[in-house]
Amino acid sequence: MTTPADFTFTDYQPYDFANRRHIGPSPSEMTAMLKVIGYPSLDALIDDTVPASIRQKTPLAWGAALTEREALDTLRETANMNKPLVSLIGQGYYGTITPPVVQRNILENPAWYTAYTPYQPEISQGRLEALLNYQTMVCDLTGLDVANSSLLDEATAAAEAMAMAERVSKSKQKIFFVDENCHPQTIALLKTRAEPLGWTILVGNPFTDMQSADVFGAIFQYPGTYGHVSDFSGLISRLHQTGAIAVIAADPMALALLKSPGEMGADIAIGSTQRFGVPVGYGGPHAAYMAVKDAHKRSMPGRLVGVSVDSRGNRAYRLSLQTREQHIRREKATSNICTAQVLLAVMASMYAVFHGPEGIKAIAQSIHQKTVRLAKGLEALGYAVEPETFFDTVTVEVGKLQSVIMKAAVAEGVNLRKIGETRIGISLDERSRPITLESVWRAFGGDFKVAQFEPDYRLPSALLRRSAYLTHPIFHMNRAESEMTRYIRRLSDRDLALDRAMIPLGSCTMKLNATAEMLPITWPEFAEIHPFVPADQALGYKAMIDDLSEKLCAVTGYDAISMQPNSGAQGEYAGLLTIRAYHLANNEGHRDICLIPTSAHGTNPASAQMVGMKVVVVKVSANGDIDMEDFRAKAQQYADTLACCMITYPSTHGVFEESVREVCEIVHKHGGQVYLDGANMNAMVGLSRPGDIGSDVSHLNLHKTFCIPHGGGGPGMGPIGVKAHLAPYLPRDPSNPDSAGTGAVSAAPFGSASILPISWSYCLMMGGEGLTQATKVAILNANYIAARLKGAYDVLYKSEKGRVAHECIIDTRPLAESAGVTVDDVAKRLIDCGFHAPTMSWPVAGTLMVEPTESETKAEIDRFCDAMLAIREEARAVEEGRLDRTNNPLKNAPHTVEDLVGDWDRPYSREQACFPPGAFRVDKYWSPVNRVDNVYGDRNLVCTCPPLEDYAEAAE
Numbered sequence: 001m002t003t004p005a006d007f008t009f010t011d012y013q014p015y016d017f018a019n020r021r022h023i024g025p026s027p028s029e030m031t032a033m034l035k036v037i038g039y040p041s042l043d044a045l046i047d048d049t050v051p052a053s054i055r056q057k058t059p060l061a062w063g064a065a066l067t068e069r070e071a072l073d074t075l076r077e078t079a080n081m082n083k084p085l086v087s088l089i090g091q092g093y094y095g096t097i098t099p100p101v102v103q104r105n106i107l108e109n110p111a112w113y114t115a116y117t118p119y120q121p122e123i124s125q126g127r128l129e130a131l132l133n134y135q136t137m138v139c140d141l142t143g144l145d146v147a148n149s150s151l152l153d154e155a156t157a158a159a160e161a162m163a164m165a166e167r168v169s170k171s172k173q174k175i176f177f178v179d180e181n182c183h184p185q186t187i188a189l190l191k192t193r194a195e196p197l198g199w200t201i202l203v204g205n206p207f208t209d210m211q212s213a214d215v216f217g218a219i220f221q222y223p224g225t226y227g228h229v230s231d232f233s234g235l236i237s238r239l240h241q242t243g244a245i246a247v248i249a250a251d252p253m254a255l256a257l258l259k260s261p262g263e264m265g266a267d268i269a270i271g272s273t274q275r276f277g278v279p280v281g282y283g284g285p286h287a288a289y290m291a292v293k294d295a296h297k298r299s300m301p302g303r304l305v306g307v308s309v310d311s312r313g314n315r316a317y318r319l320s321l322q323t324r325e326q327h328i329r330r331e332k333a334t335s336n337i338c339t340a341q342v343l344l345a346v347m348a349s350m351y352a353v354f355h356g357p358e359g360i361k362a363i364a365q366s367i368h369q370k371t372v373r374l375a376k377g378l379e380a381l382g383y384a385v386e387p388e389t390f391f392d393t394v395t396v397e398v399g400k401l402q403s404v405i406m407k408a409a410v411a412e413g414v415n416l417r418k419i420g421e422t423r424i425g426i427s428l429d430e431r432s433r434p435i436t437l438e439s440v441w442r443a444f445g446g447d448f449k450v451a452q453f454e455p456d457y458r459l460p461s462a463l464l465r466r467s468a469y470l471t472h473p474i475f476h477m478n479r480a481e482s483e484m485t486r487y488i489r490r491l492s493d494r495d496l497a498l499d500r501a502m503i504p505l506g507s508c509t510m511k512l513n514a515t516a517e518m519l520p521i522t523w524p525e526f527a528e529i530h531p532f533v534p535a536d537q538a539l540g541y542k543a544m545i546d547d548l549s550e551k552l553c554a555v556t557g558y559d560a561i562s563m564q565p566n567s568g569a570q571g572e573y574a575g576l577l578t579i580r581a582y583h584l585a586n587n588e589g590h591r592d593i594c595l596i597p598t599s600a601h602g603t604n605p606a607s608a609q610m611v612g613m614k615v616v617v618v619k620v621s622a623n624g625d626i627d628m629e630d631f632r633a634k635a636q637q638y639a640d641t642l643a644c645c646m647i648t649y650p651s652t653h654g655v656f657e658e659s660v661r662e663v664c665e666i667v668h669k670h671g672g673q674v675y676l677d678g679a680n681m682n683a684m685v686g687l688s689r690p691g692d693i694g695s696d697v698s699h700l701n702l703h704k705t706f707c708i709p710h711g712g713g714g715p716g717m718g719p720i721g722v723k724a725h726l727a728p729y730l731p732r733d734p735s736n737p738d739s740a741g742t743g744a745v746s747a748a749p750f751g752s753a754s755i756l757p758i759s760w761s762y763c764l765m766m767g768g769e770g771l772t773q774a775t776k777v778a779i780l781n782a783n784y785i786a787a788r789l790k791g792a793y794d795v796l797y798k799s800e801k802g803r804v805a806h807e808c809i810i811d812t813r814p815l816a817e818s819a820g821v822t823v824d825d826v827a828k829r830l831i832d833c834g835f836h837a838p839t840m841s842w843p844v845a846g847t848l849m850v851e852p853t854e855s856e857t858k859a860e861i862d863r864f865c866d867a868m869l870a871i872r873e874e875a876r877a878v879e880e881g882r883l884d885r886t887n888n889p890l891k892n893a894p895h896t897v898e899d900l901v902g903d904w905d906r907p908y909s910r911e912q913a914c915f916p917p918g919a920f921r922v923d924k925y926w927s928p929v930n931r932v933d934n935v936y937g938d939r940n941l942v943c944t945c946p947p948l949e950d951y952a953e954a955a956e
C-alpha cells in the first residue's frame with residue numbers, strides 16, 4: 001500500500017517515556033528557557049555549572065528505561081516473590097485493618113501525601129488539625145498532658161525518651177534501667193544510643209533487679225513483649241523518690257482497656273500507633289508517639305502542634321515551641337529529628353476519628369477475647385500458657401517441639417514467634433479470624449472449632465481502665481462514612497500541596513511523586529509483610545533492596561548501602577556511628593571532633609551531638625563557600641582528635657564549590673573521615689558522585705531526590721552509602737544482636753521498607769540516562785528562575801561563571817530596608833498568589849531559597865516568577881509611597897474569603913488583595929486563616945483539641 005502524501009509517522013514521545021513524566025519542560029520549552037539564560041544548549045549550561053573537576057567519568061547505565069507498564073509488571077513480579085502469611089509474631093508489629101475510607105482518601109490521596117512539613121501554618125491548617133487530633137488521641141490514651149506529632153518508630157522513640165530522661169532527671173546517675181520485657185529491637189536501640197554518650201544500660205526484671213537510687217531513669221514495656229501486663233506504679237514512685245524518670249512503652253490498643261501510663265505515674269510514654277490502621281509494611285513507615293507530663297514539655301523532642309490565633313483573632317493551628325528543635329537549636333536541640341511520620345500519624349488519628357472510643361474499645365476487646373479463646377484451646381491441648389493475665393500476647397512453653405510447631409504453622413499460613421529454643425509467642429490482632437485460631441491450634445496438634453471455647457476475660461482486674469478517652473466531639477461525629485469522607489476532604493482542601501502548585505522549597509526537593517510509583521505500596525505483598533518473617537517469605541523485598549542498593553551505589557560511587565535509617569537525620573546519625581566505630585576499631589577512639597560549616601543543616605550538628613562528638617564550627621566566606629583558610633586551620637588545630645567533617649554538596653548555598661576535593665583531602669590528611677550530606681543529590685545524580693570526590697559516607701534522602709512523597713512531614717528514608725572501609729561498621733539487624741555491624745538505628749532491619757518501591761520504580765522508569773537528564777533539567781529550571789528574577793532581586797551565591805546549581809537564594813533583605821517588607825511578608829503574599837513559600841531564612845536569614853526541581857513545567861515556573869515580580873512591584877509601590885508602609889497587601893497577607901465581605905477600609909482594593917498575579921480566579925487557593933500569630937501560640941500553649949463550640953453536639 002502507498003502511504004498517503006499527508007501521512008507521516010510522528011516522532012512525538014508519548015507520556016510513557018521518562019521525559020514527560022518526571023521532566024516538566026518540553027524540548028521546545030527548554031530551548032526557550034536556555035535562551036533566557038543565554039545558552040545554546042543544555043549541555044553547555046551544565047558544562048558551565050558543574051565543574052569539570054568533579055564530573056563523573058562514565059555515564060550512569062543500567063539498561064533502558066522501563067515504560068510505566070513494564071515497571072509495574074516488574075514490581076508485580078517482585079511483589080509476588082513475597083509471601084504475605086498471617087503473622088502473629090507481634091513484637092511491636094500487628095495486623096490491622098486500614099479503614100478503606102482512610103486508605104483511599106489519605107494514603108492514596110496526593111492532597112495528603114504530597115504536602116510538606118507544616119512550617120507555613122496558613123497553608124497547613126488541614127494537616128495541623130489532623131495532627132492535633134493525633135496528639136489529643138495520644139494524650140487521652142496515655143493519660144499524659146502533652147504529646148508530639150510523631151517520632152520515627154517505637155525503638156527510636158524509646159531512645160529519645162531515654163535521652164530526654166537524662167536531660168530532665170534530677171538524679172546524677174548515668175545508668176538507665178531497661179525492662180527485659182521490652183521488645184528486643186527497643187533494647188538494641190537503647191544500647192546504640194547510650195554507648196557513645198557513656199551511659200550504662202542495665203537490662204533486667206524491674207521488680208527484682210532495679211535499684212532505683214542508681215539510675216537516672218527506667219523504661220518498662222506495657223504489655224511486655226511476652227504478654228505480661230504489670231502494674232509499674234510502685235516502681236515508678238520509687239524512681240521518683242530519687243528524682244529518676246519513668247518511661248512506659250505502651251501499646252495504644254491495649255490502653256483502650258488498661259489503666260494508662262499517666263495513671264501509674266509515668267513521666268513519659270512512648271509507643272507505636274501502627275496498629276491504628278497502618279499496615280506493617282516489612283517494618284514501616286508508621287508513627288511512633290511520645291507523651292510527657294506538662295512539666296517536661298520544653299524538653300520533649302519532635303514536632304508539636306499547638307493552637308494560636310490569626311490576625312483576625314480566629315483560631316489557627318501552628319507548630320509550637322520550635323526553639324527546641326534542630327533547625328534552631330542545632331547541637332543543643334532536644335533531638336536531631338526533622339522528617340517524622342506525619343502521613344502515618346494522620347492515618348492513625350483518622351482511625352480514631354472514624355472508630356471513636358466505642359469502636360476502639362470494641363476492637364481491643366475483640367482482640368483480647370480471641371486471645372483468651374486461643375489460650376483456652378492451647379491449654380486444652382495440655383500446653384502451659386503464660387502469662388496468667390494478658391491482653392493480646394501469650395507465650396507457650398513447647399520444649400523440643402518448637403521447630404515442628406513453627407513449621408506446621410507456616411504450612412497453615414501462619415507465622416508464630418520463636419522465643420529462645422523452647423517457647424513460642426503468639427500475638428493476635430484486629431485481623432485475626434476464627435480460621436486463624438483454628439490454624440494455630442492445628443499447628444499445635446488440636447482440631448478445634450472456635451465456638452467450642454467461650455469468650456472470656458483474663459485482664460488483670462486491678463489494671464482495668466476506668467478513665468474515659470477520646471471524649472472530644474471530633475471522635476464522635478464522623479462515624480458515618482459520608483461524614484468521614486467529607487471531613488477528610490475538608491481538611492485537605494485547606495492545605496496547599498503539590499497537587500495544586502509547585503512547592504519551590506530549597507533543599508527539600510519537592511518533586512513529582514508519580515502515581516505509578518505510589519501504586520505498589522498498598523499491594524498486600526508489600527504492605528502486609530511483618531519485619532521479622534523468615535527470609536524466604538520476603539524474597540521480593542530482598543530482590544528489590546539488592547537492586548536498589550546496587551543502583552544507589554552506582555549513583556553515589558559508594559561500595560555499600562544500609563537501608564536502615566528511616567530519615568535523613570537518622571542517616572546522619574547512622575553514618576556518624578559508622579565513622580565512630582571505624583575509629584574505635586583502629587584504636588583511634590579518642591577522635592571526637594566534627595567540623596561543620598556554619599551553613600550546615602541543623603540536623604548535622606544535632607546528629608554529631610548524639611554520637612558524643614564535639615562540634616567545631618567552620619566559617620563560610622562571603623561567596624558562600626567554606627572558608628578554606630579557617631577550615632585548614634581548624635583541621636590542623638584538631639589534627640589529633642579530628643573524627644570527621646560534615647559538608648553539604650553542592651553547598652547549602654546552591655553552588656558547586658570547586659574546593660570540595662581539597663576539603664576531603666585535608667580531612668583525610670588529618671586522620672578524619674568525610675561525611676557528605678546527600679540531601680542535594682538532585683543536583684548530582686548522573687553528573688557527579690560523592691564517592692569520587694573523596695567523601696566516605698553520605699545519606700540519601702529518598703523522600704527528596706528519589707520521589708518518596710513528603711507526606712506533610714514524613715515518612716522518609718535516609719539510607720547511607722559508604723566506602724568499602726566503612727562497610728563492616730554499618731548498622732546491624734536490630735532484632736539480632738549477634739549480626740555483623742555496629743549499633744542498630746531503626747526498629748526494623750530495612751527501616752521504612754514498604755516505601756522503597758517508590759524509589760525503585762523511579763529508577764526503573766528513568767534509567768540512568770533519564771536520571772541524568774532530570775538532574776540537568778533541575779539545574780536548568782533553577783537557572784531559569786535566577787535569570788527571570790534578575791533585576792528585581794539579587795541572587796546570592798553564584799559560581800564564577802554566574803551559575804547556580806539546582807536551587808538559588810533570592811535576597812529579599814533590601815526590601816526590608818527600602819519598604820519595610822520582610823521575608824515573612826513575601827512568603828505570606830505568595831500564598832495569595834497560590835504558592836507555598838520557598839525555604840525561608842535558611843541558610844541565610846532574610847532570604848528565600850528556591851528549588852523548582854525538574855518536575856515543574858515552564859508554565860508553572862513562569863507563574864511563580866510572575867508572582868515574585870509582582871511582589872517586587874508591590875514593594876516598589878511602598879518604596880515610592882504609592883502604598884502605605886504598614887497597611888498594604890504584603891503586610892496583610894495572606895488574605896482570606898473574610899476579606900471579601902464586610903467593611904473594607906484598606907488603602908488598596910479587594911481585587912488587588914485577593915487576586916494578585918499568579919493567583920487563579922476560578923481555582924483560587926484560599927488560605928483558611930489570615931496570618932497566624934506565632935508568639936501568642938507559644939505563650940498560651942494548647943496542644944490538644946480545643947473545645948469546638950462550632951461543632952454540632954456529638955452525634956452517634
Ligand SMILES: *Cc1c(COP(=O)(O)O)cnc(C)c1O
Pocket residue numbers: 337338339507508567568569570601603604648677679680701716718
Ligand atoms: C532534609 C535535609 C536533612 C534532613 O533530612 P530529614 O529526612 O528531614 O531528617 C539533612 N540535611 C539537609 C541538607 C537537608 O536538606
